[in-house]
Amino acid sequence: xxxxxxxxxxxxxxxxxxxxxxxxxxxxxxxxxxxxxxxxxxxxxxxxxxxxxxxxxxxxxxxxxxxxxxxxxxxxxxxxxxxxxxxxxxxxxxxxxxxxxxxxxxxxxxxxxxxxxxxxxxxxxxxxxxxxxxxxxxxxxxxxxxxxxxxxxxxxxxxxxxxxxxxxxxxxxxxxxxxxxxxxxxxxxxxxxxxxxxxxxxxxxxxxxxxxxxxxxxxxxxxxxxxxxxxxxxxxxxxxxxxxxxxxxxxxxxxxx
Amino acid sequence: xxxxxxxxxxxxxxxxxxxxxxxxxxxxxxxxxxxxxxxxxxxxxxxxxxxxxxxxxxxxxxxxxxxxxxxxxxxxxxxxxxxxxxxxxxxxxxxxxxxxxxxxxxxxxxxxxxxxxxxxxxxxxxxxxxxxxxxxxxxxxxxxxxxxxxxxxxxxxxxxxxxxxxxxxxxxxxxxxxxxxxxxxxxxxxxxxxxxxxxxxxxxxxxxxxxxxxxxxxxxxxxxxxxxxxxxxxxxxxxxxxxxxxxxxxxxxxxxxxxxxxxxxxxxxxxxxxxxxxxxxxxxxxxxxxxxxxxxxxxxxxxxxxxxxxxxxxxxxxxxxxxxx
Numbered sequence: 001x002x003x004x005x006x007x008x009x010x011x012x013x014x015x016x017x018x019x020x021x022x023x024x025x026x027x028x029x030x031x032x033x034x035x036x037x038x039x040x041x042x043x044x045x046x047x048x049x050x051x052x053x054x055x056x057x058x059x060x061x062x063x064x065x066x067x068x069x070x071x072x073x074x075x076x077x078x079x080x081x082x083x084x085x086x087x088x089x090x091x092x093x094x095x096x097x098x099x100x101x102x103x104x105x106x107x108x109x110x111x112x113x114x115x116x117x118x119x120x121x122x123x124x125x126x127x128x129x130x131x132x133x134x135x136x137x138x139x140x141x142x143x144x145x146x147x148x149x150x151x152x153x154x155x156x157x158x159x160x161x162x163x164x165x166x167x168x169x170x171x172x173x174x175x176x177x178x179x180x181x182x183x184x185x186x187x188x189x190x191x192x193x194x195x196x197x198x199x200x201x202x203x204x205x206x207x208x209x210x211x212x213x214x215x216x217x218x219x220x221x222x223x224x225x226x227x228x229x230x231x232x233x234x235x236x237x238x239x240x241x242x243x244x245x246x247x248x249x250x251x252x253x254x255x256x257x
Numbered sequence: 258x259x260x261x262x263x264x265x266x267x268x269x270x271x272x273x274x275x276x277x278x279x280x281x282x283x284x285x286x287x288x289x290x291x292x293x294x295x296x297x298x299x300x301x302x303x304x305x306x307x308x309x310x311x312x313x314x315x316x317x318x319x320x321x322x323x324x325x326x327x328x329x330x331x332x333x334x335x336x337x338x339x340x341x342x343x344x345x346x347x348x349x350x351x352x353x354x355x356x357x358x359x360x361x362x363x364x365x366x367x368x369x370x371x372x373x374x375x376x377x378x379x380x381x382x383x384x385x386x387x388x389x390x391x392x393x394x395x396x397x398x399x400x401x402x403x404x405x406x407x408x409x410x411x412x413x414x415x416x417x418x419x420x421x422x423x424x425x426x427x428x429x430x431x432x433x434x435x436x437x438x439x440x441x442x443x444x445x446x447x448x449x450x451x452x453x454x455x456x457x458x459x460x461x462x463x464x465x466x467x468x469x470x471x472x473x474x475x476x477x478x479x480x481x482x483x484x485x486x487x488x489x490x491x492x493x494x495x496x497x498x499x500x501x502x503x504x505x506x507x508x509x510x511x512x513x514x515x516x517x518x519x520x521x522x523x524x525x526x527x528x529x530x531x532x533x534x535x536x537x538x539x540x541x542x543x544x545x546x547x548x549x550x551x552x553x554x555x556x557x558x559x560x561x562x563x564x565x566x567x568x569x570x571x572x573x574x575x576x577x578x579x580x581x582x
Binding site: 083 | 382455457458460461462463464465466467468471475476479480
């Protein structure tokens with residue numbers, strides 16, 4: 001991991017739902033302006049791990065954590081959660097545009113952060129929609145409801161909405177799992193473009209997708225005794241061609257999962 | 258393996274206990290068809306009777322009422338006394354005033370309580386332990402209150418607002434008592450409306466750096482609005498048709514209540530008589546049964562209009578939510 005600066009870092013991070021330990025001693029470093037994929041079998045804690053970075057797990061009762069997560073050296077648990085989430089955007093598994101116009105969806109983030117200037121909002125809306133490769137399809141129809149778009153368009157709208165607050169990091173939780181193959185390819189293309197400006201962490205259960213879009217891959221695993229363990233973290237190429245751990249190889253080659 | 262499959266083959270051709278002959282099957286089918294017809298007939302009759310009763314009641318009131326309803330009836334005030342002479346103008350105005358004042362008090366309180374119970378203390382925070390227990394106790398209380406006979410609210414309002422707080426028979430005492438009556442309805446419908454708002458809307462908003470209040474105000478409440486408005490309009494219907502509560506808190510003055518805009522203080526302390534209350538007085542204290550029918554007809558039409566408004570509003574709002582409007 002030479003040559004790239006570290007954006008996010010977890011140190012001995014544990015997460016518990018009540019008495020159940022869902023993440024077990026995770027330490028890894030997420031490089032800036034790269035795509036990092038998190039893969040692993042169902043229930044291995046990959047979504048939970050992703051949601052730790054913007055403290056989305058705070059919304060779930062009975063969750064507590066040990067260890068540290070830092071962004072650019074600052075412990076995120078000492079940051080104001082609203083400020084943290086402005087810097088760490090998220091795209092969810094199912095497209096979740098608000099029942100509002102396309103324009104109001106995209107400008108939602110800047111508005112809640114206090115921006116009122118109409119010209120600036122217009123500019124942000126266009127830039128964000130262009131960034132999410134949606135502008136050409138919706139530019140004449142910004143007043144249309146976001147819910148009237150197709151599933152793939154809705155997901156790009158959600159990406160545009162995340163871009164509009166100019167975050168440092170974008171978390172993506174299986175962003176293409178509810179989409180058809182063509183829409184999926186468009187999203188993947190977009191992810192590769194976005195890493196120029198953003199640090200991207202993506203959870204996926206689709207290994208081909210991880211191979212296509214990511215620079216680094218973390219393999220999470222669960223067995224009878226422990227859940228949410230990090231087996232291996234390395235260059236995606238290394239993980240997919242020459243993994244160091246037998247379990248990674250078994251998973252990659254489709255022997256389970 | 259081979260033996261086993263042979264055995265199952267044999268089994269399918271063998272006569273099994275429940276297998277019937279052709280004629281038995283036909284007889285049984287005929288019986289089932291007959292049962293089907295009888296069930297359909299009984300259910301149809303039940304539906305027809307129910308609808309007929311409704312039509313008869315509403316139709317009777319409207320027909321009888323139509324005979325006394327004219328412009329003068331709607332625009333002159335009751336003359337008072339035992340004759341029941343005069344119109345019903347002041348009761349229409351009093352009803353509108355009282356509905357307005359009651360909703361003004363009850364809607365913010367009820368909607369606020371509903372938001373608190375769901376978004377801050379309940380489901381959306383996944384509250385557990387003693388807090389969850391407290392919430393369920395409160396919810397049970399609210400549900401019970403929704404089923405309490407309205408006269409109980411009347412007695413409470415009379416004891417607290419009319420006598421203890423010395424408001425007397427007045428708009429403010431009646432509106433406060435009426436607010437107690439409809440609060441459970443508004444709280445319940447608000448809660449239900451909020452629970453139908455998908456969780457991903459909330460997460461999407463919070464993930465963009467919105468505070469919880471911004472999330473509620475800008476995303477959750479607009480999405481829940483059809484349900485909330487339905488609850489509020491439902492309460493309007495409750496107030497319009499309520500008699501018991503206002504009988505003991507509003508008095509029965511048939512004079513025109515003071516304007517809430519020009520004489521707010523006098524308005525709050527003035528007594529009054531709603532349409533439903535007027536109907537009760539006419540039927541109970543006077544010989545003017547025809548006037549009672551006329552008042553009843555106006556009341557029924559009002560309720561029908563309110564219900565149409567509910568349908569229209571929730572339909573329109575649902576459409577705009579789905580992005581069709």
